[in-house]
Amino acid sequence: MTALHPQPTSTSTPARPRRTGAGVLVGVLLAVLAVASLFIGVSDVSPVSLLSGDSDGTAAFLLVASRIPRTVALVLAGASLGIAGLIMQMLVRNKFVEPSTTGVTEFATLGMLGTTVVVPGMAVVGKTAVAAVFGLVGTWVFLRVVRAVPVRQLVLVPLVGIMLGGVVGAVTTFFAYRLDLLQSLMQWSQGSFAGVMQGRYEFVWIAGAMVVVAWVAADRFSVIGLGEEFATNLGLDFRRVVAVGMVVVAVITAAVLVTAGLIPFLGLVVPNVVSLLIGDNVRRAIPWVAVLGAVLVVACDIVARTVRFPYEIPLSVVVGVVGAVLFLWLLLRRRSRAH
Amino acid sequence: MIALEGVTKRYAGQTVVDDVSISFGGEGVTALIGPNGAGKSTLFGLVGRLVRPDAGRVTVDGLDVATTSSQELARRLAVLRQDNHVAARLTVHDLVEFGRFPHSRGRLTVADREHIERAIAYLELDAYRGRFLDELSGGQRQRAFIAMVLAQDTEYVLLDEPLNNLDLRHMTEIMRLVREMADQLGKRVVTVLHDVNFAATYADRIVAMREGRVVADAPAREVMRPEVLAAVYDTTVDVREIDGRPVALYYG
Numbered sequence: 361m362t363a364l365h366p367q368p369t370s371t372s373t374p375a376r377p378r379r380t381g382a383g384v385l386v387g388v389l390l391a392v393l394a395v396a397s398l399f400i401g402v403s404d405v406s407p408v409s410l411l412s413g414d415s416d417g418t419a420a421f422l423l424v425a426s427r428i429p430r431t432v433a434l435v436l437a438g439a440s441l442g443i444a445g446l447i448m449q450m451l452v453r454n455k456f457v458e459p460s461t462t463g464v465t466e467f468a469t470l471g472m473l474g475t476t477v478v479v480p481g482m483a484v485v486g487k488t489a490v491a492a493v494f495g496l497v498g499t500w501v502f503l504r505v506v507r508a509v510p511v512r513q514l515v516l517v518p519l520v521g522i523m524l525g526g527v528v529g530a531v532t533t534f535f536a537y538r539l540d541l542l543q544s545l546m547q548w549s550q551g552s553f554a555g556v557m558q559g560r561y562e563f564v565w566i567a568g569a570m571v572v573v574a575w576v577a578a579d580r581f582s583v584i585g586l587g588e589e590f591a592t593n594l595g596l597d598f599r600r601v602v603a604v605g606m607v608v609v610a611v612i613t614a615a616v617l618v619t620a621g622l623i624p625f626l627g628l629v630v631p632n633v634v635s636l637l638i639g640d641n642v643r644r645a646i647p648w649v650a651v652l653g654a655v656l657v658v659a660c661d662i663v664a665r666t667v668r669f670p671y672e673i674p675l676s677v678v679v680g681v682v683g684a685v686l687f688l689w690l691l692l693r694r695r696s697r698a699h
Numbered sequence: 700m701i702a703l704e705g706v707t708k709r710y711a712g713q714t715v716v717d718d719v720s721i722s723f724g725g726e727g728v729t730a731l732i733g734p735n736g737a738g739k740s741t742l743f744g745l746v747g748r749l750v751r752p753d754a755g756r757v758t759v760d761g762l763d764v765a766t767t768s769s770q771e772l773a774r775r776l777a778v779l780r781q782d783n784h785v786a787a788r789l790t791v792h793d794l795v796e797f798g799r800f801p802h803s804r805g806r807l808t809v810a811d812r813e814h815i816e817r818a819i820a821y822l823e824l825d826a827y828r829g830r831f832l833d834e835l836s837g838g839q840r841q842r843a844f845i846a847m848v849l850a851q852d853t854e855y856v857l858l859d860e861p862l863n864n865l866d867l868r869h870m871t872e873i874m875r876l877v878r879e880m881a882d883q884l885g886k887r888v889v890t891v892l893h894d895v896n897f898a899a900t901y902a903d904r905i906v907a908m909r910e911g912r913v914v915a916d917a918p919a920r921e922v923m924r925p926e927v928l929a930a931v932y933d934t935t936v937d938v939r940e941i942d943g944r945p946v947a948l949y950y951g
Contacts (some may be wrong), residue, residue, distance in 0.1 A: 453786050514786075557908045579805035583797055585787045592749055593802040594851070595773025639831055642785035643805075 381668055386651050393658040402670045410566050425558045433561040434661050435654040437616045440567035443654025444612040445627020450655040451605045454463045454517045458627030459613040462521035465622055466528040467498025468614045469548055477539055488618045495610030528546055551621035551676035553661055567615040571650055572607045577604060578643035590611060621677055625683025632690050660683050700724040701855055703747055706755030708741055708807050715741045717911035727881030728925045730898035732877040733908035734932050739891045747778035773801035777853040781860040783844055785832055791843045795819055798850030818850040839868030858890040874901045895947045899923045907931040
């Protein structure tokens with residue numbers, strides 16, 4: 361063997377890109393943002409007011425009933441949406457997909473509209489479940505379409521997804537228009553955490569649980585990201601792993617949609633940034649995607665709350681702007697690397 | 700032993716593999732040759748449980764491929780398909796680590812790590828282990844895939860056109876490696892090759908396919924005859940003896 365490579369030309373590099381320093385920094389950033397998020401708002405909730413106790417407990421009440429739930433929901437939604445994007449990208453083997461570019465979100469929205477029409481008084485559990493089932497159908501339809509139309513160009517895959525979403529969205533809008541529910545539809549399509557309160561946000565924890573599921577099955581998702589042939593060779597049941605991934609994506613999409621509404625681009629941008637930093641090994645990527653997703657959402661929510669203080673603008677607007685810029689940067693960067 | 704018994708596969712009415720009965724595993728290196736569309740890759744797909752046969756049975760060490768658990772088979776048989784286009788940004792180390800998946804299911808033991816280190820050392824990839832696959836040259840990438848297959852630690856290794864897109868030096872390098880895997884590590888390698896001279900030089904046995912059937916199956920030297928090769932490829936092939944080795948001339 362020694363004859364094959366007499367002189368290795370490159371110097372030894374570490375086995376895994378770790379970036380410990382950056383990891384600590386991002387973690388601290390998330391903690392700082394989360395604390396800041398607790399104390400931003402119209403009512404005076406600050407460490408001082410909490411400790412002095414002269415506001416007859418209003419500050420403490422607001423903290424527990426509104427600010428903590430909101431911050432927790434933001435962190436969980438941000439983390440899980442990033443993971444949904446990551447898993448989706450592994451399932452489709454395409455970097456440009458996430459629930460909102462594959463029709464999954466539109467299907468889930470259609471599900472929500474359906475429950476509002478058919479069972480108006482349905483509890484949030486039921487709504488989430490129906491939306492998740494519709495999201496699952498959406499994932500399935502998308503995967504079928506992508507398989508049936510073998511698109512060679514990577515960018516065409518999300519285009520197919522966006523078209524699919526457009527069709528489903530049109531159906532949803534038609535029924536919403538006919539049934540006078542356009543306003544509800546508008547509300548769902550604008551992600552905002554303004555309505556998050558104790559007792560009305562707990563379903564994001566399900567999305568959080570899906571992050572754990574994704575983490576447990578991380579290696580399996582990495583392997584199916586290599587393709588069906590690789591996965592089969594390594595003794596993995598490709599279809600089963602894809603099915604688990606579809607459930608993870610659908611449940612996260614539905615839980616966030618029901619709690620806050622549509623938050624675009626996040627599932628696309630965060631995994632791509634992490635891919636550039638540390639690569640696509642899912643086990644290594646998951647903590648990064650989760651924390652960076654949370655950082656992005658909490659930061660954007662703070663901007664949404666302060667830019668027109670004391671009013672709020674929808675979070676989805678801020679995330680959309682930031683996400684679009686990041687996405688363009690990623691696209692141009694990819695082009696420059698001749699991909 | 701990998702055994703195919705009367706295996707047939709049809710795609711849309713067209714028979715791609717036609718009632719093939721053959722076994723692999725007696726020799727160190729077996730080369731599978733034949734023109735495009737002869738059914739070589741489909742044959743690999745049938746053995747590697749990616750393609751279901753329309754008739755017949757495929758067994759690996761007596762285990763029916765159709766009914767045995769995929770994980771069990773993955774510990775006996777490794778298949779490397781052609782065109783391993785991996786879109787994911789994985790490092791060489793990541794890839795080799797996935798080779799242990801049939802054994803570890805993602806939880807690496809000390810023994811797993813030893814296998815990984817040995818495979819990386821064997822393919823002299825230590826300097827590149829932290830590199831992403833898209834940062835490697837074609838030859839390095841092919842070595843990384845073979846390291847993954849080595850880490851899988853199977854008796855049988857199926858390589859589908861491992862020389863695709865490689866230059867002369869890297870082709871020779873990979874074939875030498877295939878030979879060593881058989882001689883030093885006791886692997887049973889079956890590999891699809893387009894260059895019959897590589898097959899003649901490095902394989903113990905050559906199996907030739909044409910139109911879904913096995914048309915020749917013999918020690919390498921016996922297949923390297925003008926009339927046999929002409930029948931396989933449907934074109935005139937001259938075979939000369941150079942330094943005691945048969946060399947096929949098919950450059951027109």
